[in-house]
Amino acid sequence: MANQVKKYGFVIDPRRCIDCRACLVACRAENNVPLDNTRIWVYDQGVVGEFPNLTQQFVPYNCMHCDNPPCVAACPSQATYKRKADGIVVIDQDACIGCGLCLPACPYHVRFVNTQTGKADKCDACVQRVAQGEAPACVATCIGGSRLFGDLNDPLSEVSIALAQAKTIKQLPAVGVDTGPNLYYINDPVDEQQLAVTAPHMxxxxxxxxxxxxxxxxxxxxxxxxxxxxxxxxxxxxxxxxxxx
Amino acid sequence: MSDEILSLAERKRLRAKKIKKHGLANILTHWFNVASWVILLSTGLALLANPNLRIMPQGYIDFFSHLFGGVGQLVQAHKVFGLIWLFVISYNVLLGFRRYFVPFARKRMLLTSDDLSWFREYGKKLLGLKYHLPPQDAYNAGQKAFGYVVILGTVTIGLTGLIMTFAYLLPLELRGIVQWLRPLHFLAVGGIVTGLVIHVYMAAFFPEEKSAFFSMFNGDVDALYARLHHKKWYEDKLKEERAYELKVRLEELEAREAETPETEKQATA
Amino acid sequence: MTEIVQLSRRNFLKLSGATLAAAGLASMGVKVAWAQENGLTYDTIVPTLCEQCVWRCGVLAKVKDGKIHKLDGNPANAHSNGKLCARGQSGIMTTYDPDRITTPLIRVGARGEGKFRRASWDEALDLVAQNMLDIKQKYGAEAMIFSSTHNLSQPLFENLLYGFGSPNYGTQRSLCFNAMVVAHLMTYGLEEPGRDYTNVKYIIYTGRNMAEAISTSETASLMDSLAKGVHVVVLDPRFTKTASKATEWLPIKPGTDLAFHLALINVIMTNQLYNVEFVEKNTIGFEELAQAIGPYTPEWAAPLTGIDAATIDRIAREFATAGREAMAHPGWRTSNFVNSFQAERAIAILNALVGNWGNTLIAAGGEGGGIPLGKPTQPPYPRITAQRLDGVPWKYPLVPLKIGVFQEIRDNVLTGRPYQAHGWFIARQNPIDSLPDRAKTIEAFSKLDFIVTVSILPNDTEWYADVILPESSYLERYDPLLVLGNKAFLRQPVVEPIGDTHSALWIHKHLGERLGLADYFQYTDEVNYINQQLAPLGLTVDDIRLKGYYEAPHQPSEVAAEPEYKFNTPTGKIEIASETLRKAGQPAVPAWQEPPEPASGKFYLLTGKVGQHTQFATQNNQWLHQLHPDNPLWIHPQAAAERGLADGDIVTVRSDVGEVQTAVSVTEGIRPDCVWMTQGFGKLSLGLKTAYGLGASDSDLHVTVTDPVSGGQALSQTFVTVEKA
CATH class of the missing domain: 1.20.5 (Single alpha-helices involved in coiled-coils or other helix-helix interfaces)
Known part of the structure; x- marks a missing residue:
């Protein structure tokens, strides 16, 4: 988007995640997410190796707020849209008709039907907090400093600096479509196979x-x-x- | 339309004579339905905003979106208007179910052999062949067919709309049906709209149906129109009329008899 | 806040400018998209303090329509630095737990049957006071046991206890960190050294599971340090989340931490890698240790610990090279074996050898000191002559009175020696679950005439109580101020209390008055108490309510070029050799003590924390339950295969004192000679509708073993068999 002033995105350093899942609770409280659902995840990739040579990776995970979001293309009522001003992909809950077409359309499987509202739901980067100048709830409370959020267009933002200093950078490619995800994993390569990224499905x-x-x-x-x-x-x-x- | 030849005098007489076709409730329901359709169809088309589903141009969609203050409110408005429409229509049908709807369905809507030949003959007419249209009841076969589409479509639209509006109350496993209800909703609307093209054209532009058009305002058609277009119904009406006249006359007779003074009766005795 | 109000007004104008149709819809209650996007999700922010564990993070509570909407970490609080862990975030569900006790309850059925009736505060408090006074009159004040887990209202609890005249003070400490505390008292003259990660380059954690036993700010410091490239060694028989983050994980054999640290000291001393200047200036007894350390070579430690000699040697050299920038973390729940005290002494001495004092290890743990707060006047406590039931000091001379040996009380309740206890007042504590050998605790309870508890939830101890006094949750009440550095933090109500519940300040005062102890509670209400605390500063609660804390003017501390350290030990120096210990008949310098080992076919039963629960308190919290609903037993694949066990199988775990049934989790992340479970599950109380019936209780299995020096319960010294159920 040419006139997009800001481009909000997430930068995640899995090395810094301790799997405490404070982010999950923070998100639940902030966004009134019912107990049956969650907007964000920490994937415990399990203990790998043989005793005593073991590794274990924890991968914080949520909506990638793609440049080219397949969910927006799939939404029949334009309830899901990418905000022109900052690139956050949001759902207008009033416009959502709860058809669920956006769920399989998302290659990252970050969407769900909220069991209380019956509408599509997902991470919206806590737009209500961002509007007040606060970081999203998950980022604000991340003890290990694994989750970062900010304006990727601003070279002095925390995320831009983290990307500039990163040893490795990885975006999760979707199958068969260039989504342009705005979530970057740094310093610790993550495996999109293990995270089950797929092609958008209709x-x-x-x-x-x-x-x-x-x-x-x-x-x-x-x-x-x-x-x-x-x-x-x-x-x-x-x-x-x-x-x- | 019947192709029988009538004398000019007879035509004039019949044209002046009015026959009641629609009650007030019927008229009001029809125009309420028209208004609802205008609103629901225009908002519904504006909701088909996704490029893969879009029928109307972007300008139309933007206009409605702005008019209602956003897509969200447009959806809510569509739902609210839809619920009002559904409530009023269902209420009216249920209210007059036994007195009006059942007899209507039994007498007016059942297809007869004449209806079938009407289709055949009307097809010939459309093809420019020689044709002979059989006499028709209050509604001709084409109108009946459209009636079925409307009834079936209305039920489908109402049910699918109702379920989609309250889909959040469904158990999680069943929510997926919304994905099928949307095409069904659209299909039903599309079916009715297809018929509506003829319905509106016939009513608003077709000269032969002028009388029918005005009947939706004052409830009456002229007898000539009835005689030419709905002969069976016209004859029924005539029968009814005669029966009524007979009844009135008999009653008058009885009344006169009752008025005869007692003494006179005794005297006769 | 002005900014926020303006924002919402602007949005409102936007609404009124909308079309007629839109306005009509809005008035019908249809939500508007922009309000959702830009609207505030809360009405006010109330700063307060967390109590989901004892770390006391600062909380900014967002309130909407009189309900708690969200808890954020308070950036002004050094314990939270703007962050909260999963437990802190879930504080909302501690307040809104549907199982909370909302009125005082008086038992009507048999004890442990769980039948209670509702009562008024007057009736309940009168009943409690009457029972306590009866016991005092018949058997003396010492026949009442008082116990409470460390909390901000502890001074008022102590007023009840000491004002009443009982010496029997039960804390949770001997179930946790007695080994660390007593060892550091003997070495540095303080209970627990603070840690400063600013300059750290090398860290050894001995069982300290920073990523799961979370102390928000310190856990964050560790993660920052790791990102900076700090070398972190984790000694733990289990592959904890901390181990998964560490530079290296050493799955040390349980009970041999002492051997490992003795070997480190050996390498550092014999190779003269220590900080000569610091040692000469600030320590005493170096020579004595130098003579004793000889046999404890890495080669000696290798077979004991299961860590090869070269690794031990390398770590010792790396640690010494890091010098003042190295840190051997003193640990937290350190009472694992009867030799844990010696292991903690070795850790304390290891730090002294590299001279990291004032750099990575510091004096202030953070809380207390700093600001001169007032308090209501009160008379001195009556003189108490009765012996303590926990054996301090007559059986455990080195254990401080305030710390005690909690688990020992039960034995004396059961034997009636040195005298018979008759009542137990329990505040904010869950001894039925937290003490080892739950069957023994329940038996001890049965010997008592009267048990009263102060609690938020009907937890397992409440299940066996006679009277339950419902406390308001920490988000609904005041507590005395918390001094942290140069700030005094306020815990204040965020919302109105649910039901007829009260703060500990209120409960202790009203009970105290009925016990004739009104002089110890000279405040009218909670706010008045805190106002008396703030009086020397010329402030009232209302002055600090908005910010949530008082900040003392910063006084630039004069840092001497050559800092002179003074330690609160008998010699004023760090005591590598302790005369106090020698007099008590203990080795003056750390010496190897062989820990017991499980017999063939048995496992070490290890317990520890997960990042989503606090001890025995949070299992019923619905949000935390959702993250961590039960506690399967970790077992190594090899041990599982020998027993024909697959992941998820139900097993019977048997110790000398009890047995439980639980599911197994087969994982490479544990030594083959150990099994592990987290605590707090296997609830008995049917009042806990969320947690009841899930998992198993480690307390059913734990054998009571007390370290004779520190009084700590040796929590890893329980050996179990595991077989398919």
Whole structure:
């Protein structure tokens, strides 16, 4: 987006994550997320190796606020959109019709249907906090300093500095689509296979809707309209004598 | 339309004569339905904003979005108007279910052999062939067919809309059906709109149906129109009329008899 | 705040400028997108203090419509630095726990049956006072035991205890850090040295699980240090989350920390790698240790610890090279074996050898001191002559009175020696779960005539109580001020208390008055108490309410070029050799003590914390429960295979004192001779609807073993068998 002044994004250093999951609770409280759901995750990748040569990686994870978000493309009611001013991908809860099409559309599986509202839900980078100049709840409370958030367009922001100093940088590529994720893993390579990143998926119902039903109805209405137009033209030519003789 | 030839005098007489076709409730329901359709169709089309679903141009979508103060409010408005529409229509149908709707469905909506031949003959007409349209009841076969589309479509639109509006109350496993309800909702609307193109054209532009158009305001059609277009119904009406006249006359007779003074009766006896 | 109000007004104008239709919809209660995006999610912010553990982070509580909406860490508090852990974040659900006790309860069924009736505060407090006074009259004040876990209202609790005249003071400390505290008292003359990570280059954690036993600011310091490249060695038989972050993890054999540290000292001393100047100036007894350390070579320690000699030698040299920038962390829950006291002494001496005092180890742990606070006047306590039931000092001469040997009280309740106890007043503590050998605790309870508890939840101890006095949660009450550095922090109510609950300040005062101890509670209410604390500063609660703390003017401390250290030990120096210990019949310098080992076929039962729970208190918190619902037993794949166990299988775990059934978690992350579980599960109280029936209690298994020097309960000295259930 050319006129996008800010470009908010996350930078995550898995080495600094201690899997305390304070972020999960902070997010739950801040955003009233029901107990059945969560907007963010910490993936415990499990103990790897044989005793005593072991490693274990904890990967904080949430919406990537993509440059080219497949969820926005999948949303039939434009409830999901990318904010022009700062690039945060949000859901207008009033506009959301709860169809759930955005869930499989997201290659990162960060979306869910909120069990209380019945609407699509996901990380919105705590826009209400960001509007007040606060960091998102997960970032603000991250004890290990693993989660960072800020304006990627600002070279002096915490995230830009972290990226500039990072030993390694990795974005999670989606399958078959260039999403342009704005979540960067630094210093500790993460494995997108293990994080089960997929291609965006469209359910059959939607394919039938888009490919068959809409063109079909348009054709039917169009044919009728054309027929009537011909009849009307004939009527105009013949005049209205038939009835009012 | 019947192709029988009537004398000019007869035409004039019939044209002046009015036959009641629609009650006030019917008229009000129809125009309420029209208004609701205008609102719901225009907002509904504006909701199809996704490029993969879009039918109307971006300007149209932006206009409605701004008019309602955002997509969210547009959705809410569509839902609220839809619920009002659904409530009023269902209420009216239920209110007059036994007195009006059941007899209507039984007498007016059942397809007869005449209806089937009407389709055949009307097809010939459209193709420019020689045709002979059979006499029709209060509604001709085409209107009946549209009626079915409307009834079926309205039920579908109402049910799918209702479920989608309150989908958040569904158990989690069932929420996925919304993905099927949307195409169904659209399909039902599309079906009705297809019919509506003819319905609106016939009513608003087609000269032969002028009388029917005005009947949706004052409830009456002229007898000539009825005789020409809905002969069966017209004849029924005539029968009803005669029966009524007969009844009135009999009653008058009885009344006169009752008025005869007692003494006179005794005297006759 | 003005800024915030303006923002919302601007948004409101935007709304009124919307179309008629939109306004109509808005008036119908339809939410508006921009309000969701830009609107405030709270009405006010109330600064207060966390009490989800004892670390006391600063909290900024956001309140919406009279309900707590969100807790943020307070950047002004050095313990939180703007952050809260999962437990701190979940404080909301401690307040809104549906199982909370909302009125005083008086037992109606048999004890342990869980049948109570609601009562008024007057009735409950009258009943408690009457029972306590009856016991005092019949058996003497010492027949009442008082116990409470470290909290801000402790001074008022102590007023009850000492004013009443009982010597029997139970704290949680002997179940936790007695070894560390007593060892550092004997060596440095202070209970616990503070840690400063600013300049640290090399850290050895001996069992300190910083990533799971979280102390917010210190855990953050560790993670910052690791990112800076600090070398971190973690000694732990279990692959903890701290171990997974460490530079190296050494799965040391349980009970041999002492051997490891003795070997480090050996390498440093025999190779003259120590800080000669610091040692000469600030320590005493170096020569004595030098003579005794000879046999404790890395080669000697290797077979004991399971860590090869070369590694021990390397770590010793690296540690010494880091010198003043090295830190051997004193640990926290250090009472693991009867030799843990000696291990802690070795750690204290290791630090002294590299002279890191004043750099990575510092005097102030943080709390207390600093600001001269007032307090209500009170008379001196009555003279108490009765012996303590926990054996201090007549059986444990080196254990400080304020710390005590909590687990010993039960034995004396059961034997009736030196005298029979008859009542127990328990405040903010859960001894049924926290003491080892739960069956023994329950048996001891049965010997008592009267048990009263002060609690928020109907936890396991409340289940066995006669009267329960419901306390307000920490987000609904005042407590005395907390002094931290040059700031005095206020705990103040964020919301109105749920039900008929009160603060400890209120409960202790009203009970004290009924016990004839009104002179010890000379304040009208909570605010009045804190006002009396603030009086010397010329302040009132209202002056500090908004910020949540008072900050003393910063006084530039004069740093001498050559700092002269004075330690609060008999010699004024760091005591490498302790005459106090020698007099008590203990080795004056650390010496190897062979720890007991499990018999063949048995495991060390290890217990420890997870980052989502605090001891025995938070298992019923619904948000924390969601993160960590139970406590499977960790077992090594090899040990599991020998027993035909697969992940998730239910096993019977048996110790000398009890058995439990629980699921196993098969993992490479533990020594094959150990099993591990976290504490606090296996609840008995049906009042805990969220936590009841989940997991197993380690307290059912723990054998009571007391370290004769520090009085600490040796929590790893329980050996168990594990077999498929």
């Amino acid at each position: 359910p059959a119902s939607e394919a039938i809707y888009q490919k068959l039903i809409i063109p079909g109805i348009l054709a039917a209405v169009g044919t009728m309209f054309l027929g009537q137009a011909v009849a009307f033209a004939k009527q105009l030519r013949k005049g209205e004598s038939e009835y009012d003789e």
